[in-house]
Amino acid sequence: MDRKDWIIATKFGHRFHRNFEQTDHWSLQEVMEQLEASLQALRTDYIDIYQFHSGSDEVFDQPELWEGLNKQVEAGKLRDLGISIGSNDNLYQTQRATAVGASLMIIRKRWRNRRPQASRSWNPSRAKITGFTRRNIS
DSSP states (O other): GGGGGOOEEEEESEEEETTTEEEOOSHHHHHHHHHHHHHHHTTTEEEEEEEEEEEHHHHHHHHHHHHHHHHHHHHHHHEEEEEESSTTOOOHHHHHHHHHHHHEEEEOOOHHHHOOOOOOSSGGGGEEEEESSSSSSO
């Protein structure tokens, strides 16, 4: 199969260590290091969807981060930027998405009395994708 036949999506912002132990990494330098590590681990020269994952509004509001990410889109390392949030209630990031250059939103459904599971694959029963762009990802 050709690479163009696949859509590769990954997230940034957290580094997982062991069973739900994580540290946050939101600076432009840290996010660029995560991008390079993801490209290497995924053995590809570009990522289709690079997602801001479960960050606070404070870390979301970093113009230099979004400028740096949009430069990576222009350079061809990223095709689209996305935002992954925990609920439809996060209006701030939803309203600011297009202003920062994000072209899709992932809304994760949290199950009552269950801790969210970290997963390398998308489980359609636990997520809802809402696109707000005029162009297709592929």
